[in-house]
Amino acid sequence: MAIIVDKEQKKRDIALGTKQLILNDGINNITISQIAKAANIGKGTVYEYFKNKDEIVFELVEILMQEHNKQKEARLNKLTSTREKVKSFFSFFYVDEDKELREIYKQFTAIALSSINEDMLNFQTECYILYEKWMQNIIDEGIKNNELKPRAKNLIMGIFAFTQGVFIMSVTTNAIKNLQQKIDTQIDILFDLMEKK
């Protein structure tokens, strides 16, 4: 039992050691040698834990995602109004605190777009479902509190696609100057439709 825990921990250590490497050089430009060195292990040992480089990145993203979700929850718990909660929810795309994860998310999305595989597809799907449910609960609570009209539920989901899209556009063009404002405005428009006056 203890050994299994150790093995899991070592996988995490290797993956986490890769984080700075990715941030500095980009996923496509790092080598197994660098990963091994960053984790203070031999090159061959990397293969004891991962089948290939993509798996390491995958492990890293999973770890960071979990971490991020904990922080997200903590941040959300500090807020009371539903509007603020929703804004905080999507602040991932612009807030300085999430800069590193955002960079890795960008690179991970690039991989997903150019060479998706079953595992990544399932992982991304699970993530999406998790966030959708999470958002669902926030909205439900707002309805229960008499903050929002019941039909709010139907309107809010498009915001996922919008934020994702406007983020991609902000990264790949010069046309989106103030991302936070763009996202917040969109949320405000929706809430003006959804809130009970």
Place this chain on the structure above:
Amino acid sequence: MAIIVDKEQKKRDIALGTKQLILNDGINNITISQIAKAANIGKGTVYEYFKNKDEIVFELVEILMQEHNKQKEARLNKLTSTREKVKSFFSFFYVDEDKELREIYKQFTAIALSSINEDMLNFQTECYILYEKWMQNIIDEGIKNNELKPRAKNLIMGIFAFTQGVFIMSVTTNAIKNLQQKIDTQIDILFDLMEKK
């Protein structure tokens, strides 16, 4: 006298020859050797026309984009209602006719996300501005025809981000089952708000 070659045409030919290669194997998996073979020229000749592989992909995307825009215009001209025009405008993301360009667009976006450079940034920005103006004109016409309320203009622009985002989600997750319906529904919601009854 020396052989006179239309350098621009030859660049186009090489780039177009690369298209099937990219569709089959993906940008990251093709070599200059393959590109040369596909264009029926020597490896060295490729370098007479392009500094590196990325430039070829760039050239190809530019050519296909121009082609696509001509077809887009033709399709739009056949339609009369603004609603249908807008739907047609964003049908790029699901219509079978644009499948190939969509695949290349995906891969190009992947490059943009993982290693953007000045040229790509400018190109993508120009594209975005072009499409925004185009859409602007469609809406303006709808307003002029008394089809739409004047404030329609302000509402429609978020649709770019939405379609982009929902497309990415449809490709990277299993959660988006019917992309066309998702996009059309969103457009319908907006038009129900914008149309004069």
Place this chain on the structure above:
Amino acid sequence: MAIIVDKEQKKRDIALGTKQLILNDGINNITISQIAKAANIGKGTVYEYFKNKDEIVFELVEILMQEHNKQKEARLNKLTSTREKVKSFFSFFYVDEDKELREIYKQFTAIALSSINEDMLNFQTECYILYEKWMQNIIDEGIKNNELKPRAKNLIMGIFAFTQGVFIMSVTTNAIKNLQQKIDTQIDILFDLMEKK
């Protein structure tokens, strides 16, 4: 006849156009393309005049050498004392005026050391003989003028080897700080032995 002259002139033009290229990038790093462009002719045309790159360098060195010798003669004619004439003779190795030719001489010597051929050998031999005779004449004149003892002739020739050697050392090590002083001192030592008091 006129055509032959033209052809010779064109050869000279091509070679001279190569000079700046060599000074900037080094003989090993310039291409036929660059040479053709510098001479404002086509790449194929270069081959009408030269069999290969080495021949161009060769032609250039011959031209510059002739030019240099004219200037050398002019400089020497301005001087009266034999000692000053000898110093001026070897000032090639340090004087700012000859900097460019010195750089090309360096690179030419490098070629000679790594891959000498019959033609280069003959050319270098002729150069050496020319300079030896020239120096001979200077010394003879000094003897005729009763400036030098008759046996001076036997002593002076080692100076060729010395200057050549100390120049190579000044270029390939940090140990030779003041090349002019080193050369002049050596000449002074010899003249103190050779001059009639």
Place this chain on the structure above:
Amino acid sequence: MAIIVDKEQKKRDIALGTKQLILNDGINNITISQIAKAANIGKGTVYEYFKNKDEIVFELVEILMQEHNKQKEARLNKLTSTREKVKSFFSFFYVDEDKELREIYKQFTAIALSSINEDMLNFQTECYILYEKWMQNIIDEGIKNNELKPRAKNLIMGIFAFTQGVFIMSVTTNAIKNLQQKIDTQIDILFDLMEKK
């Protein structure tokens, strides 16, 4: 445990394997492939030990230099008269025993002349300083033994430049027929001035 390899020894082996290759084909005409084959290793392995071809040549020159210096010392120890010691010291430039090193020295000098770098400059400087000190000691001993006049020290150093220069001339021209005689004569002239009668 992993295979333990004496990395330094392996570097030496690779470099030494390159020696015959250089002697046969010249530094500029050998490839990494050839070097790998000569050392009975894979191409990639070469890069585990050296960053590029120049480094290998460098390593080889350092090894051969050390070897040479040991032999030089042995030869010198067998001699008693200072004159003979000095002649032996510079016999490197003509003696058959040092033919191979001389060829490599030639090619190394060619590299130094055409594309010197910090490391080569420092190496060559160190070599020069070493030999200068060595010669210094030989002369000092001659003075202590009452063989030479004390001022001998000042005269002898020019011999380095002379031998270097006359060697270069013997290689790049046909004008130097008997190199050994030229060098020995020069040394004799100096000793006639320096020796106590």
Place this chain on the structure above:
DNA sequence: GATGAATGAGTTTTCATTCAT
């Protein structure tokens, strides 16, 4: 289990030379 030395297939890139016009 862990290691890291060894590998060689695979890729990019260069450029002197040719030759059809």
Place this chain on the structure above:
DNA sequence: CATGAATGAAAACTCATTCAT
């Protein structure tokens, strides 16, 4: 005569993966 487009051989270099210890 002049050209410059086309070439492909040849070279450097990379790196994921293997495997003997």
